[in-house]
Amino acid sequence: MGEIFNLQQLINGIQLGSIYALISLGYTMVYGIVRLINFAHGDFYMVGAYAAYFIVNFALARHVNIPVVFVFAASMGASALIAMAANRIAYRPLRYKPRLSALITALGVSMFLEYFFSALPFIGPSFRSFPELITQRIFTIGNIKISNYAIVDVAVSAVLMIFLTYLVRRTKVGMAMRAVSQDKDAARLMGINIESIITITFLIGGAFAGAAGILAGITYPRIYPYMGILPGIKAFTAAVLGGIGNIPGAMLGSYIMGISETFATAYNSLLGEGIAFAILIIVLLFRPQGLLGEVTAEKV
Amino acid sequence: METILSLQGLTHYFGGLRAVHDFNLELPQGALWGLIGPNGAGKTTIFNLITGVYKPTEGKIIFNGEDITGLKSHLIVEKGIARTFQNLRVFNGLTALDNIRIARQAKNNISLFDSFLYTRKFYEEEKQAKEEAMELLKIFNLQSRAYTLAKNLPYGELRRLEIARALATHPKLVLLDEPAAGMNPREVGNLMDLIHWIREQFKITIFLVEHQMRVVMGICERIKVLDFGETICDGSPEYVKCDPKVIEAYLGRVENA
Amino acid sequence: MRNKKTILFIVYSLIFYAIIFLFHSLGIISDYILHIINLSLIYVILATSLNLINGFTGQFSLGHMGFAAVGAYISGILTTLIWHIKPGNPGSYVLFIIAMLVGGVAAALVGLLIGLPTLRLRGDYLAIVTLGFGEIIRTIINNIDYVGGPRGLLGIPKFSNFTIIFITALLTVILLRNLIFSSHGRAFLSIREDPIASELVGVNTTRQKVIAFVIGAFFAGIGGALLGHLLTLAHPTQYGFMQTVMVLVMVYAGGMGSISGSIVAAFGLTFLSEGLRILLGAIGVAIEWRMVVYAVLLIMIMLFRTSGIMGGREFNFLLPFNKEE
Ligand SMILES: Nc1ncnc2c1ncn2[C@@H]1O[C@H](COP(=O)(O)OP(=O)(O)O)[C@@H](O)[C@H]1O
Ligand SMILES: [Mg+2]
Numbered sequence: 001m002g003e004i005f006n007l008q009q010l011i012n013g014i015q016l017g018s019i020y021a022l023i024s025l026g027y028t029m030v031y032g033i034v035r036l037i038n039f040a041h042g043d044f045y046m047v048g049a050y051a052a053y054f055i056v057n058f059a060l061a062r063h064v065n066i067p068v069v070f071v072f073a074a075s076m077g078a079s080a081l082i083a084m085a086a087n088r089i090a091y092r093p094l095r096y097k098p099r100l101s102a103l104i105t106a107l108g109v110s111m112f113l114e115y116f117f118s119a120l121p122f123i124g125p126s127f128r129s130f131p132e133l134i135t136q137r138i139f140t141i142g143n144i145k146i147s148n149y150a151i152v153d154v155a156v157s158a159v160l161m162i163f164l165t166y167l168v169r170r171t172k173v174g175m176a177m178r179a180v181s182q183d184k185d186a187a188r189l190m191g192i193n194i195e196s197i198i199t200i201t202f203l204i205g206g207a208f209a210g211a212a213g214i215l216a217g218i219t220y221p222r223i224y225p226y227m228g229i230l231p232g233i234k235a236f237t238a239a240v241l242g243g244i245g246n247i248p249g250a251m252l253g254s255y256i257m258g259i260s261e262t263f264a265t266a267y268n269s270l271l272g273e274g275i276a277f278a279i280l281i282i283v284l285l286f287r288p289q290g291l292l293g294e295v296t297a298e299k300v
Numbered sequence: 301m302e303t304i305l306s307l308q309g310l311t312h313y314f315g316g317l318r319a320v321h322d323f324n325l326e327l328p329q330g331a332l333w334g335l336i337g338p339n340g341a342g343k344t345t346i347f348n349l350i351t352g353v354y355k356p357t358e359g360k361i362i363f364n365g366e367d368i369t370g371l372k373s374h375l376i377v378e379k380g381i382a383r384t385f386q387n388l389r390v391f392n393g394l395t396a397l398d399n400i401r402i403a404r405q406a407k408n409n410i411s412l413f414d415s416f417l418y419t420r421k422f423y424e425e426e427k428q429a430k431e432e433a434m435e436l437l438k439i440f441n442l443q444s445r446a447y448t449l450a451k452n453l454p455y456g457e458l459r460r461l462e463i464a465r466a467l468a469t470h471p472k473l474v475l476l477d478e479p480a481a482g483m484n485p486r487e488v489g490n491l492m493d494l495i496h497w498i499r500e501q502f503k504i505t506i507f508l509v510e511h512q513m514r515v516v517m518g519i520c521e522r523i524k525v526l527d528f529g530e531t532i533c534d535g536s537p538e539y540v541k542c543d544p545k546v547i548e549a550y551l552g553r554v555e556n557a
Numbered sequence: 558m559r560n561k562k563t564i565l566f567i568v569y570s571l572i573f574y575a576i577i578f579l580f581h582s583l584g585i586i587s588d589y590i591l592h593i594i595n596l597s598l599i600y601v602i603l604a605t606s607l608n609l610i611n612g613f614t615g616q617f618s619l620g621h622m623g624f625a626a627v628g629a630y631i632s633g634i635l636t637t638l639i640w641h642i643k644p645g646n647p648g649s650y651v652l653f654i655i656a657m658l659v660g661g662v663a664a665a666l667v668g669l670l671i672g673l674p675t676l677r678l679r680g681d682y683l684a685i686v687t688l689g690f691g692e693i694i695r696t697i698i699n700n701i702d703y704v705g706g707p708r709g710l711l712g713i714p715k716f717s718n719f720t721i722i723f724i725t726a727l728l729t730v731i732l733l734r735n736l737i738f739s740s741h742g743r744a745f746l747s748i749r750e751d752p753i754a755s756e757l758v759g760v761n762t763t764r765q766k767v768i769a770f771v772i773g774a775f776f777a778g779i780g781g782a783l784l785g786h787l788l789t790l791a792h793p794t795q796y797g798f799m800q801t802v803m804v805l806v807m808v809y810a811g812g813m814g815s816i817s818g819s820i821v822a823a824f825g826l827t828f829l830s831e832g833l834r835i836l837l838g839a840i841g842v843a844i845e846w847r848m849v850v851y852a853v854l855l856i857m858i859m860l861f862r863t864s865g866i867m868g869g870r871e872f873n874f875l876l877p878f879n880k881e882e
Binding site: 351353372373374377378382383385389390391392393394398401402403404405407408410412414415416417418422425426429465466468469 | 736740742743751753754755759760762768869877
């Protein structure tokens with residue numbers, strides 16, 4: 001302890017920030033495209049963690065050795081499917097209704113997932129310990145310890161973020177996504193199928209949240225149905241901090257969030273819990289468009 | 301004539317798009333001027349700048365000798381500028397009467413205390429607000445619609461309701477954004493008479509936007525023509541009508557006018 | 558009072574009060590049922606005040622039980638920890654009412670603190686800020702030993718009885734209704750309908766939103782104070798997100814912008830909730846299914862009947878004026 005600003009905390013902060021980043025990106029992409037705060041997004045992360053939990057335990061029970069990559073693919077798929085279903089059932093019918101309506105159904109979807117999972121007898125409301133998917137190793141360099149989990153967290157999220165950046169910048173789908181987020185009507189006139197772009201956005205956002213769910217399971221190996229609420233709020237705050245709708249902004253905001261939370265917690269645990277909220281209020285007060293966001297004008 | 305509204309070097313960017321560039325105006329008290337130009341020329345943006353919806357990137361807005369640039373919209377309304385919208389923005393879920401009464405809000409000095417307890421002052425104020433609103437509805441031939449929800453009114457009546465609502469704020473200057481949009485020729489004729497009439501009756505200044513040229517030709521004393529954010533012509537209707545630049549701006553592109 | 562309809566409404570309400578009171582004295586209504594009625598009346602206060610914010614003004618607050626917690630704890634601290642009063646002579650009730658009002662004012666101040674920075678912005682930020690606030694307030698309570706931390710504030714005197722709860726609920730309904738049928742109320746509605754147009758006809762929208770939010774928070778604080786003094790304890794888990802959602806479901810099921818709807822839904826859902834609790838307990842099913850029911854209900858309402866049971870209308874006896882008067 002003693003000194004508060006040390007390298008160890010910084011590394012822990014970046015590790016936490018990587019997980020936030022994967023959640024935050026889904027929030028920001030969905031907001032950018034349909035202007036909806038998807039409350040259920042944190043729960044997609046929870047779904048990802050449980051999917052991995054069941055797959056790994058299933059394999060362990062049968063003494064099958066399944067590749068880690070397969071686990072990732074499967075639970076990212078599970079979260080993506082849930083995200084897509086939520087969009088199809090609860091958000092899409094309200095697309096052209098007052099924005100409040102979809103916000104309320106998003107809340108409903110979030111509650112549904114949380115309580116449905118805790119009501120199901122084979123899941124239940126209590127904590128479960130996440131199986132050891134990767135054996136932990138600790139590398140000691142000087143007086144800092146780096147776990148291979150930290151390396152996995154940072155690496156997986158970096159790979160996914162590079163993929164996303166490539167997708168958005170260089171591919172047709174990415175171009176269409178940007179067009180829809182700027183001007184839906186113009187995009188439609190250009191022949192873009194808005195609904196399929198929205199579906200793709202939910203799929204990607206869900207998959208990323210699922211990946212974050214596994215990483216969190218590996219790193220902090222306790223999972224429960226409400227595990228998505230707080231990381232969800234924090235990741236959303238990170239998205240607002242970076243500038244909601246802005247992809248690099250969400251990444252930047254998440255690292256700032258992860259690092260400041262780690263340092264604040266080291267100082268005082270109450271402060272650690274409150275720091276996200278404090279950051280949110282400060283951003284809204286002084287720079288509501290976020291660090292990288294632009295001031296956008298609603299058409300009148 | 302004294303100037304009521306003066307726009308000096310008004311410029312506005314949306315991101316990289318320059319929607320309005322170096323727009324200048326000296327609008328005299330009591331005038332009825334028009335602003336025309338093809339779709340996307342920047343006309344509505346100028347109205348949005350005047351009414352404080354957007355803050356201009358550059359330039360100044362002087363109303364009655366007072367710099368109002370960057371002021372909040374409701375304060376600008378309080379100073380005496382009211383407007384209508386190109387795509388109607390009435391309060392759909394409220395009655396015609398309430399649509400009008402809301403616009404009196406700034407003039408209303410009813411405290412929370414009076415509202416909670418329905419004091420004598422509350423009743424007096426409500427009575428006056430209602431009488432005034434009914435008066436306006438009558439002028440616009442909407443009195444029979446007072447208790448109809450706005451969403452159930454036909455289009456032509458909504459247009460009139462929006463103008464009535466603007467007048468309810470007791471403005472000195474009214475900005476009309478494409479008041480004739482979606483009307484048939486007969487309705488347009490009536491509307492022009494009405495605009496003339498309210499100017500006399502309420503002693504207000506009117507600045508109106510149109511993209512169909514023939515609407516403004518009949519009533520405006522002077523016209524500014526905008527294209528791609530630039531002022532390309534400025535003068536009397538006769539002058540503007542014959543300006544080759546204006547003709548090109550309109551005919552050079554697909555236009556429904 | 559110059560308003561005949563209001564007097565009539567008060568008379569009806571007093572008849573309702575007298576019937577319940579009589580039935581309870583005769584033993585037709587058990588203590589348990591009376592307790593549920595008391596809870597329903599407290600939910601009437603919570604739901605109508607949340608409706609002011611979410612339904613009438615069109616803002617999306619998720620922190621309502623957070624404000625109720627402020628009211629419950631502040632009033633509880635006064636009666637339990639500072640004054641050490643017990644229900645008894647009229648003086649003790651006066652002190653309780655003061656404690657309740659202080660609780661309401663404290664909640665209103667917290668509302669002001671949260672509302673001022675947030676309500677200037679696009680509507681949906683309020684949702685996340687109030688959600689965060691709900692979490693924070695619980696974290697804070699959990700960490701204050703003076704109020705019992707995670708064990709809760711115990712031994713709160715039982716000042717909330719049917720009479721006090723009834724009168725408070727009645728006053729809340731009348732005051733909120735009066736506000737809604739006034740120029741302030743029209744301004745709230747215009748913000749819900751179209752915030753930009755509202756600002757452009759001269760409504761100071763930020764100010765009106767803050768007013769609605771702070772008044773909503775005040776009544777939530779009052780509701781919380783009553784709840785604490787009914788249950789004789791205040792516990793952080795009573796003021797969580799789940800409970801806020803319960804109130805939200807009341808608002809949307811009853812109908813955005815309808816006080817009558819909130820009243821009906823507060824009674825309906827409080828009884829339904831108790832019913833489900835007993836039923837699920839009896840058949841041995843996890844209590845979480847109850848919240849699953851609410852979640853599905855909320856989604857269904859939004860998808861199929863956005864305007865709720867009352868469709869934004871009011872019972873005639875609740876209106877302050879006859880329609881075209
Ligand atoms: N809020 C906005 N954000 C981005 N671009 C806008 C916005 N409002 C208007 N524009 C653009 O500015 C230009 C001028 O628009 P506008 O003033 O509405 O034109 P007009 O009213 O003359 O038809 C158009 O190219 C339009 O697309
Ligand atoms: Mg226009």
